[in-house]
Amino acid sequence: EVQLVESGGGLVQPGGSLRLSCAASGFTFKSYEMNWVRQSPGKGLECVSDISASGSPIHYADSVRGRFTISRDNAKNSLFLQMHSLRAEDTAVYYCARLRLSSYMDVWGKGTTVTVSS
Amino acid sequence: EMVLTQSPATLSVSPGDRATLSCRASQNVRFNLAWYQHKPGQGPRLLISGASTRATGVPARFSGSGSGTEFTLTISSLQSEDLAVYYCQQYNNWITFGQGTRLEIK
Numbered sequence: 199e200v201q202l203v204e205s206g207g208g209l210v211q212p213g214g215s216l217r218l219s220c221a222a223s224g225f226t227f228k229s230y231e232m233n234w235v236r237q238s239p240g241k242g243l244e245c246v247s248d249i250s251a252s253g254s255p256i257h258y259a260d261s262v263r264g265r266f267t268i269s270r271d272n273a274k275n276s277l278f279l280q281m282h283s284l285r286a287e288d289t290a291v292y293y294c295a296r297l298r299l300s301s302y303m304d305v306w307g308k309g310t311t312v313t314v315s316s
Numbered sequence: 317e318m319v320l321t322q323s324p325a326t327l328s329v330s331p332g333d334r335a336t337l338s339c340r341a342s343q344n345v346r347f348n349l350a351w352y353q354h355k356p357g358q359g360p361r362l363l364i365s366g367a368s369t370r371a372t373g374v375p376a377r378f379s380g381s382g383s384g385t386e387f388t389l390t391i392s393s394l395q396s397e398d399l400a401v402y403y404c405q406q407y408n409n410w411i412t413f414g415q416g417t418r419l420e421i422k
Binding site for chain 2: 233235241242245248298300301302303306
């Protein structure tokens with residue numbers, strides 16, 4: 199079964215850091231582009247960052263560029279999102295997704311919740 | 317800046333009736349548009365890519381149409397399990413989503 203499972207979410211203070219992980223199974227992870235998409239409370243979906251199968255190129259949304267870093271470990275079938283200088287507006291459910299042809303997402307995880315609050 | 321505007325924000329439809337959801341792009345995205353179904357506690361589910369191509373396993377009652385700046389998702393005969401929020405997403409200029417249409421069962 200093709201599956202993505204996110205972990206690492208939690209409560210963090212403004213200015214703090216958090217690292218999200220996504221474990222992939224059921225497909226050849228190293229062959230696919232991946233991305234992180236978030237949904238803030240009461241709002242729609244926002245693509246945060248994407249990464250190619252090899253690890254480069256990488257793209258970021260303007261809202262997180264310079265604060266978030268996406269990476270992957272193809273040997274461990276894992277995707278990561280390192281988040282620094284977190285703000286209240288980063289509070290969201292973060293989804294890991296498989297990206298097809300740099301275009302649309304055909305497999306999604308169930309998400310992990312990040313709450314930035316003092 | 318690419319903006320996708322979905323209408324209506326909320327749609328209430330009786331079981332067995334047709335539901336029509338719209339998505340308008342602020343710039344020409346050609347056929348580079350996808351639709352997703354999102355239910356609480358789950359990740360979004362891909363329904364349509366390329367404006368009109370159903371994803372694997374998606375029931376035939378879901379269909380997509382349009383090109384350029386005007387797109388439509390149609391559910392031909394609404395089922396109770398179709399209760400969800402539906403998002404359009406363009407991939408002509410990186411990735412952006414519409415704000416969603418909440419589909420309610422009347």
